[in-house]
Amino acid sequence: MPDLRGVGKTWGFKGGYKLAEQKATTSVLYEETRVFEAPRDLAENSNVMQWMKKKGFKSEREMRAWTGQNFIAFWDEMAKTYADWFEPYAQVLNWQPPYAKWFVGGKINVAYNAVDRHAAGAKKDKVAYIFVPEPVDQPTQKITYADLAKRVNKLANGLKSLGVAKGDRVSIYMPMIPETPIAMLACAKIGAIHSVVFSGFSAGGLNSRVLDAESKVVITTDGFFRRGKPLPLKPNVDEATANTPSVKNVVVVKRAGIDVPMKAGKDVWYHELVAKQSDVCESEKMDAEDRLFILYTSGTTGKPKGIEHVHGGYCVTPAQTLSWVFDIKDSDVWWCTADVGWITGHSYVVYGPLCLGATSMIYEGSPDYPDFSRWFKIINENKVSVLYTAPTAVRMFMKAGDKWPKTHDISCLRLLGSVGEPINPEAWIWYRNNFGAGKLPIMDTWWQTETGCFLVSPLPITPLKPGSPTFPLPGFNVDILDEDANPVPPGSGGNIVSNSPWPSMLRAFFRDEVRYKKEYWSTYWDIRPGTYLAGDKATKDKDGYFTIQGRIDDVLKVAGHRISNAEVESALVSHPKVAEAAVIGKPDEVKGEVIVAFVILKTGIEATEDLKPILAKHVRTVLGPVAYPEVVYFVNDVPKTRSGKIMRRVIKAKALGNPVGDISALANPESVEAIPLIK
Ligand code: WTA
Numbered sequence: 102m103p104d105l106r107g108v109g110k111t112w113g114f115k116g117g118y119k120l121a122e123q124k125a126t127t128s129v130l131y132e133e134t135r136v137f138e139a140p141r142d143l144a145e146n147s148n149v150m151q152w153m154k155k156k157g158f159k160s161e162r163e164m165r166a167w168t169g170q171n172f173i174a175f176w177d178e179m180a181k182t183y184a185d186w187f188e189p190y191a192q193v194l195n196w197q198p199p200y201a202k203w204f205v206g207g208k209i210n211v212a213y214n215a216v217d218r219h220a221a222g223a224k225k226d227k228v229a230y231i232f233v234p235e236p237v238d239q240p241t242q243k244i245t246y247a248d249l250a251k252r253v254n255k256l257a258n259g260l261k262s263l264g265v266a267k268g269d270r271v272s273i274y275m276p277m278i279p280e281t282p283i284a285m286l287a288c289a290k291i292g293a294i295h296s297v298v299f300s301g302f303s304a305g306g307l308n309s310r311v312l313d314a315e316s317k318v319v320i321t322t323d324g325f326f327r328r329g330k331p332l333p334l335k336p337n338v339d340e341a342t343a344n345t346p347s348v349k350n351v352v353v354v355k356r357a358g359i360d361v362p363m364k365a366g367k368d369v370w371y372h373e374l375v376a377k378q379s380d381v382c383e384s385e386k387m388d389a390e391d392r393l394f395i396l397y398t399s400g401t402t403g404k405p406k407g408i409e410h411v412h413g414g415y416c417v418t419p420a421q422t423l424s425w426v427f428d429i430k431d432s433d434v435w436w437c438t439a440d441v442g443w444i445t446g447h448s449y450v451v452y453g454p455l456c457l458g459a460t461s462m463i464y465e466g467s468p469d470y471p472d473f474s475r476w477f478k479i480i481n482e483n484k485v486s487v488l489y490t491a492p493t494a495v496r497m498f499m500k501a502g503d504k505w506p507k508t509h510d511i512s513c514l515r516l517l518g519s520v521g522e523p524i525n526p527e528a529w530i531w532y533r534n535n536f537g538a539g540k541l542p543i544m545d546t547w548w549q550t551e552t553g554c555f556l557v558s559p560l561p562i563t564p565l566k567p568g569s570p571t572f573p574l575p576g577f578n579v580d581i582l583d584e585d586a587n588p589v590p591p592g593s594g595g596n597i598v599s600n601s602p603w604p605s606m607l608r609a610f611f612r613d614e615v616r617y618k619k620e621y622w623s624t625y626w627d628i629r630p631g632t633y634l635a636g637d638k639a640t641k642d643k644d645g646y647f648t649i650q651g652r653i654d655d656v657l658k659v660a661g662h663r664i665s666n667a668e669v670e671s672a673l674v675s676h677p678k679v680a681e682a683a684v685i686g687k688p689d690e691v692k693g694e695v696i697v698a699f700v701i702l703k704t705g706i707e708a709t710e711d712l713k714p715i716l717a718k719h720v721r722t723v724l725g726p727v728a729y730p731e732v733v734y735f736v737n738d739v740p741k742t743r744s745g746k747i748m749r750r751v752i753k754a755k756a757l758g759n760p761v762g763d764i765s766a767l768a769n770p771e772s773v774e775a776i777p778l779i780k
Contacts, residue, residue: 137565139542144562149425161562168575172601175576184416185218187386198631199622201602204389204413212290213384214416215455220250224458231483232279235326235466254382256287259374263350267292272316274298276325277465280354281441282451284320292385296395299442301727304340310397315347324357328470331357389413395611398550399665401654407611408550414604418554419453426544427487428561429459436462437489444550473501477509489518491661495532496691506535518544521661522693523649526567545570553605557647569646581639586628594640599633655749660692664728672723678706683739685753695731708735738772752776
């Protein structure tokens with residue numbers, strides 16, 4: 102690992118996480134001893150093994166170490182292997198911590214790499230997407246690369262006709278249908294910056310994201326199907342764009358056949374917009390560092406962070422990591438079950454697989470509609486060979502019972518994956534036994550919205566330990582550090598960091614430079630500038646295997662969805678009867694965590710049982726179903742520091758019956774006693 106100490110200048114900015122308070126160092130109580138070797142034929146024929154042989158590496162460890170040390174040369178080779186450039190770059194990396202520029206001077210467009218080059222070549226008739234609608238009476242659709250190119254071009258021209266130009270923001274608020282990736286690609290093609298907002302957010306969640314991005318256009322649908330019923334979506338957009346002067350047009354896909362009001366001069370039907378457009382559209386020649394998208398994600402405060410990603414990096418690492426970790430071959434059918442509204446959908450439903458020219462599944466609905474056989478039928482009927490899903494889904498199937506996997510032939514699967522939250526060893530083993538016939542390897546990939554691609558993950562050649570994402574991937578210098586920036590010894594834990602930049606790393610927060618520096622770069626700045634703090638705690642075992650322990654900040658992971666405690670709290674406080682609120686995550690055997698709220702009512706408001714569901718529903722209305730609090734408790738006070746900061750960690754410890762630690766610094770230590778036990 103190159104020593105990056107002293108790189109860059111100190112900007113004199115303080116205020117990162119206080120590590121002592123975060124208890125960065127923890128010790129491991131349990132160590133996994135089971136090791137599962139990769140099947141020999143899979144390992145031998147894997148994409149990564151081919152590369153290793155070509156380069157003469159003798160072992161995986163040697164290869165991982167060399168590519169970390171030589172990360173610039175490595176990414177240079179990958180950028181040339183995986184992407185087509187309109188104009189070559191002059192410099193691989195310009196690193197002025199905390200600002201990285203990759204492939205400096207290169208001209209590229211990710212839509213060209215994802216679609217046009219395949220549509221113009223041998224893959225034109227290859228299926229890019231297999232779309233399975235939720236209603237069982239609607240047929241599966243197959244979209245070839247040639248079809249996809251035409252549809253993207255028509256919408257790109259349609260957006261141009263609405264006045265959308267390079268650098269303009271377009272919000273996309275849609276369910277899992279083919280028009281969603283098409284909308285993203287159409288934006289990328291003309292150099293517009295997309296901001297996809299998960300359709301599980303309601304009008305309030307959408308409004309704050311449209312306001313911040315100052316989007317010119319919002320693309321949505323009349324509605325979507327959920328558990329067989331058409332539900333409206335467009336009314337949320339009407340509400341969310343009532344006070345957003347930047348929004349000139351709302352483009353509406355007719356998906357659910359719901360009658361929605363269309364405002365003349367503002368609302369445009371998608372099918373009418375594209376009908377009159379040419380199916381030819383030149384890709385804008387983008388600078389490698391030009392912004393591709395903003396994706397809002399949750400951080401410590403209630404205000405979502407607009408993470409910015411760029412064209413150049415996005416043409417390289419999603420495709421390369423997908424090819425190496427999931428070993429995608431031309432004959433594979435890849436199914437990443439994530440919604441496109443989250444980063445996993447961006448990188449591994451849209452840009453990664455399309456840049457590889459792969460065939461991907463898109464399924465619109467719930468895993469258990471009409472019953473738990475649905476996924477197994479989809480896998481069987483479409484010959485899905487690689488499945489990538491979240492531990493929550495695995496645990497849901499586990500709870501539903503072995504009968505579903507046992508009664509379906511899913512022998513077409515050859516590799517499995519997991520993402521979004523820690524997978525407990527029990528679920529890992531169940532997944533391997535029931536989806537993987539007791540033999541398929543599970544690629545547990547650790548990464549984030551900020552990283553754009555997997556950072557810590559097995560390869561199909563790696564001996565696996567249940568519940569461990571194993572090691573940093575080739576080309577990364579990820580480590581676990583203690584408070585003094587020393588790598589932690591085996592058997593103990595600390596903060597996950599990256600000691601070097603990588604092509605698809607976040608470049609900035611949309612219009613918030615201070616927060617960008619503070620959240621990721623300030624913690625170790627004085628010791629080693631340019632150290633990226635991921636915000637997760639992890640441990641390393643004696644063999645160097647990572648185990649992820651969860652977030653160091655106040656961010657919840659509910660069914661793998663990233664939600665900020667503060668955002669839920671501010672939704673609660675927006676109710677007229679609520680004075681204050683504190684939100685914590687309670688461990689849940691299926692969803693990982695569920696949201697529990699402690700609410701202080703305004704003086705004179707009676708704490709009645711029937712007010713609890715009203716407040717939970719209020720959060721659903723303001724923020725969306727994704728943030729629904731499972732339980733609401735009324736309390737008179739919550740523990741706070743003298744500066745008024747709510748101590749969620751103390752609340753959580755008391756509520757779960759764990760030791761609360763030293764509470765002498767609290768302004769109101771007596772409030773701790775009144776927090777009820779919620780176990
Ligand atoms: C968590 C999702 C354990 C982690 C791709 C991270 C994981 C956050 C894993 C990012 C994993 C993601 N094991 N935890 N394999 N993958 N996480 O931005 O806490 O929605 O910081 O990106 O999810 O969530 P995000």
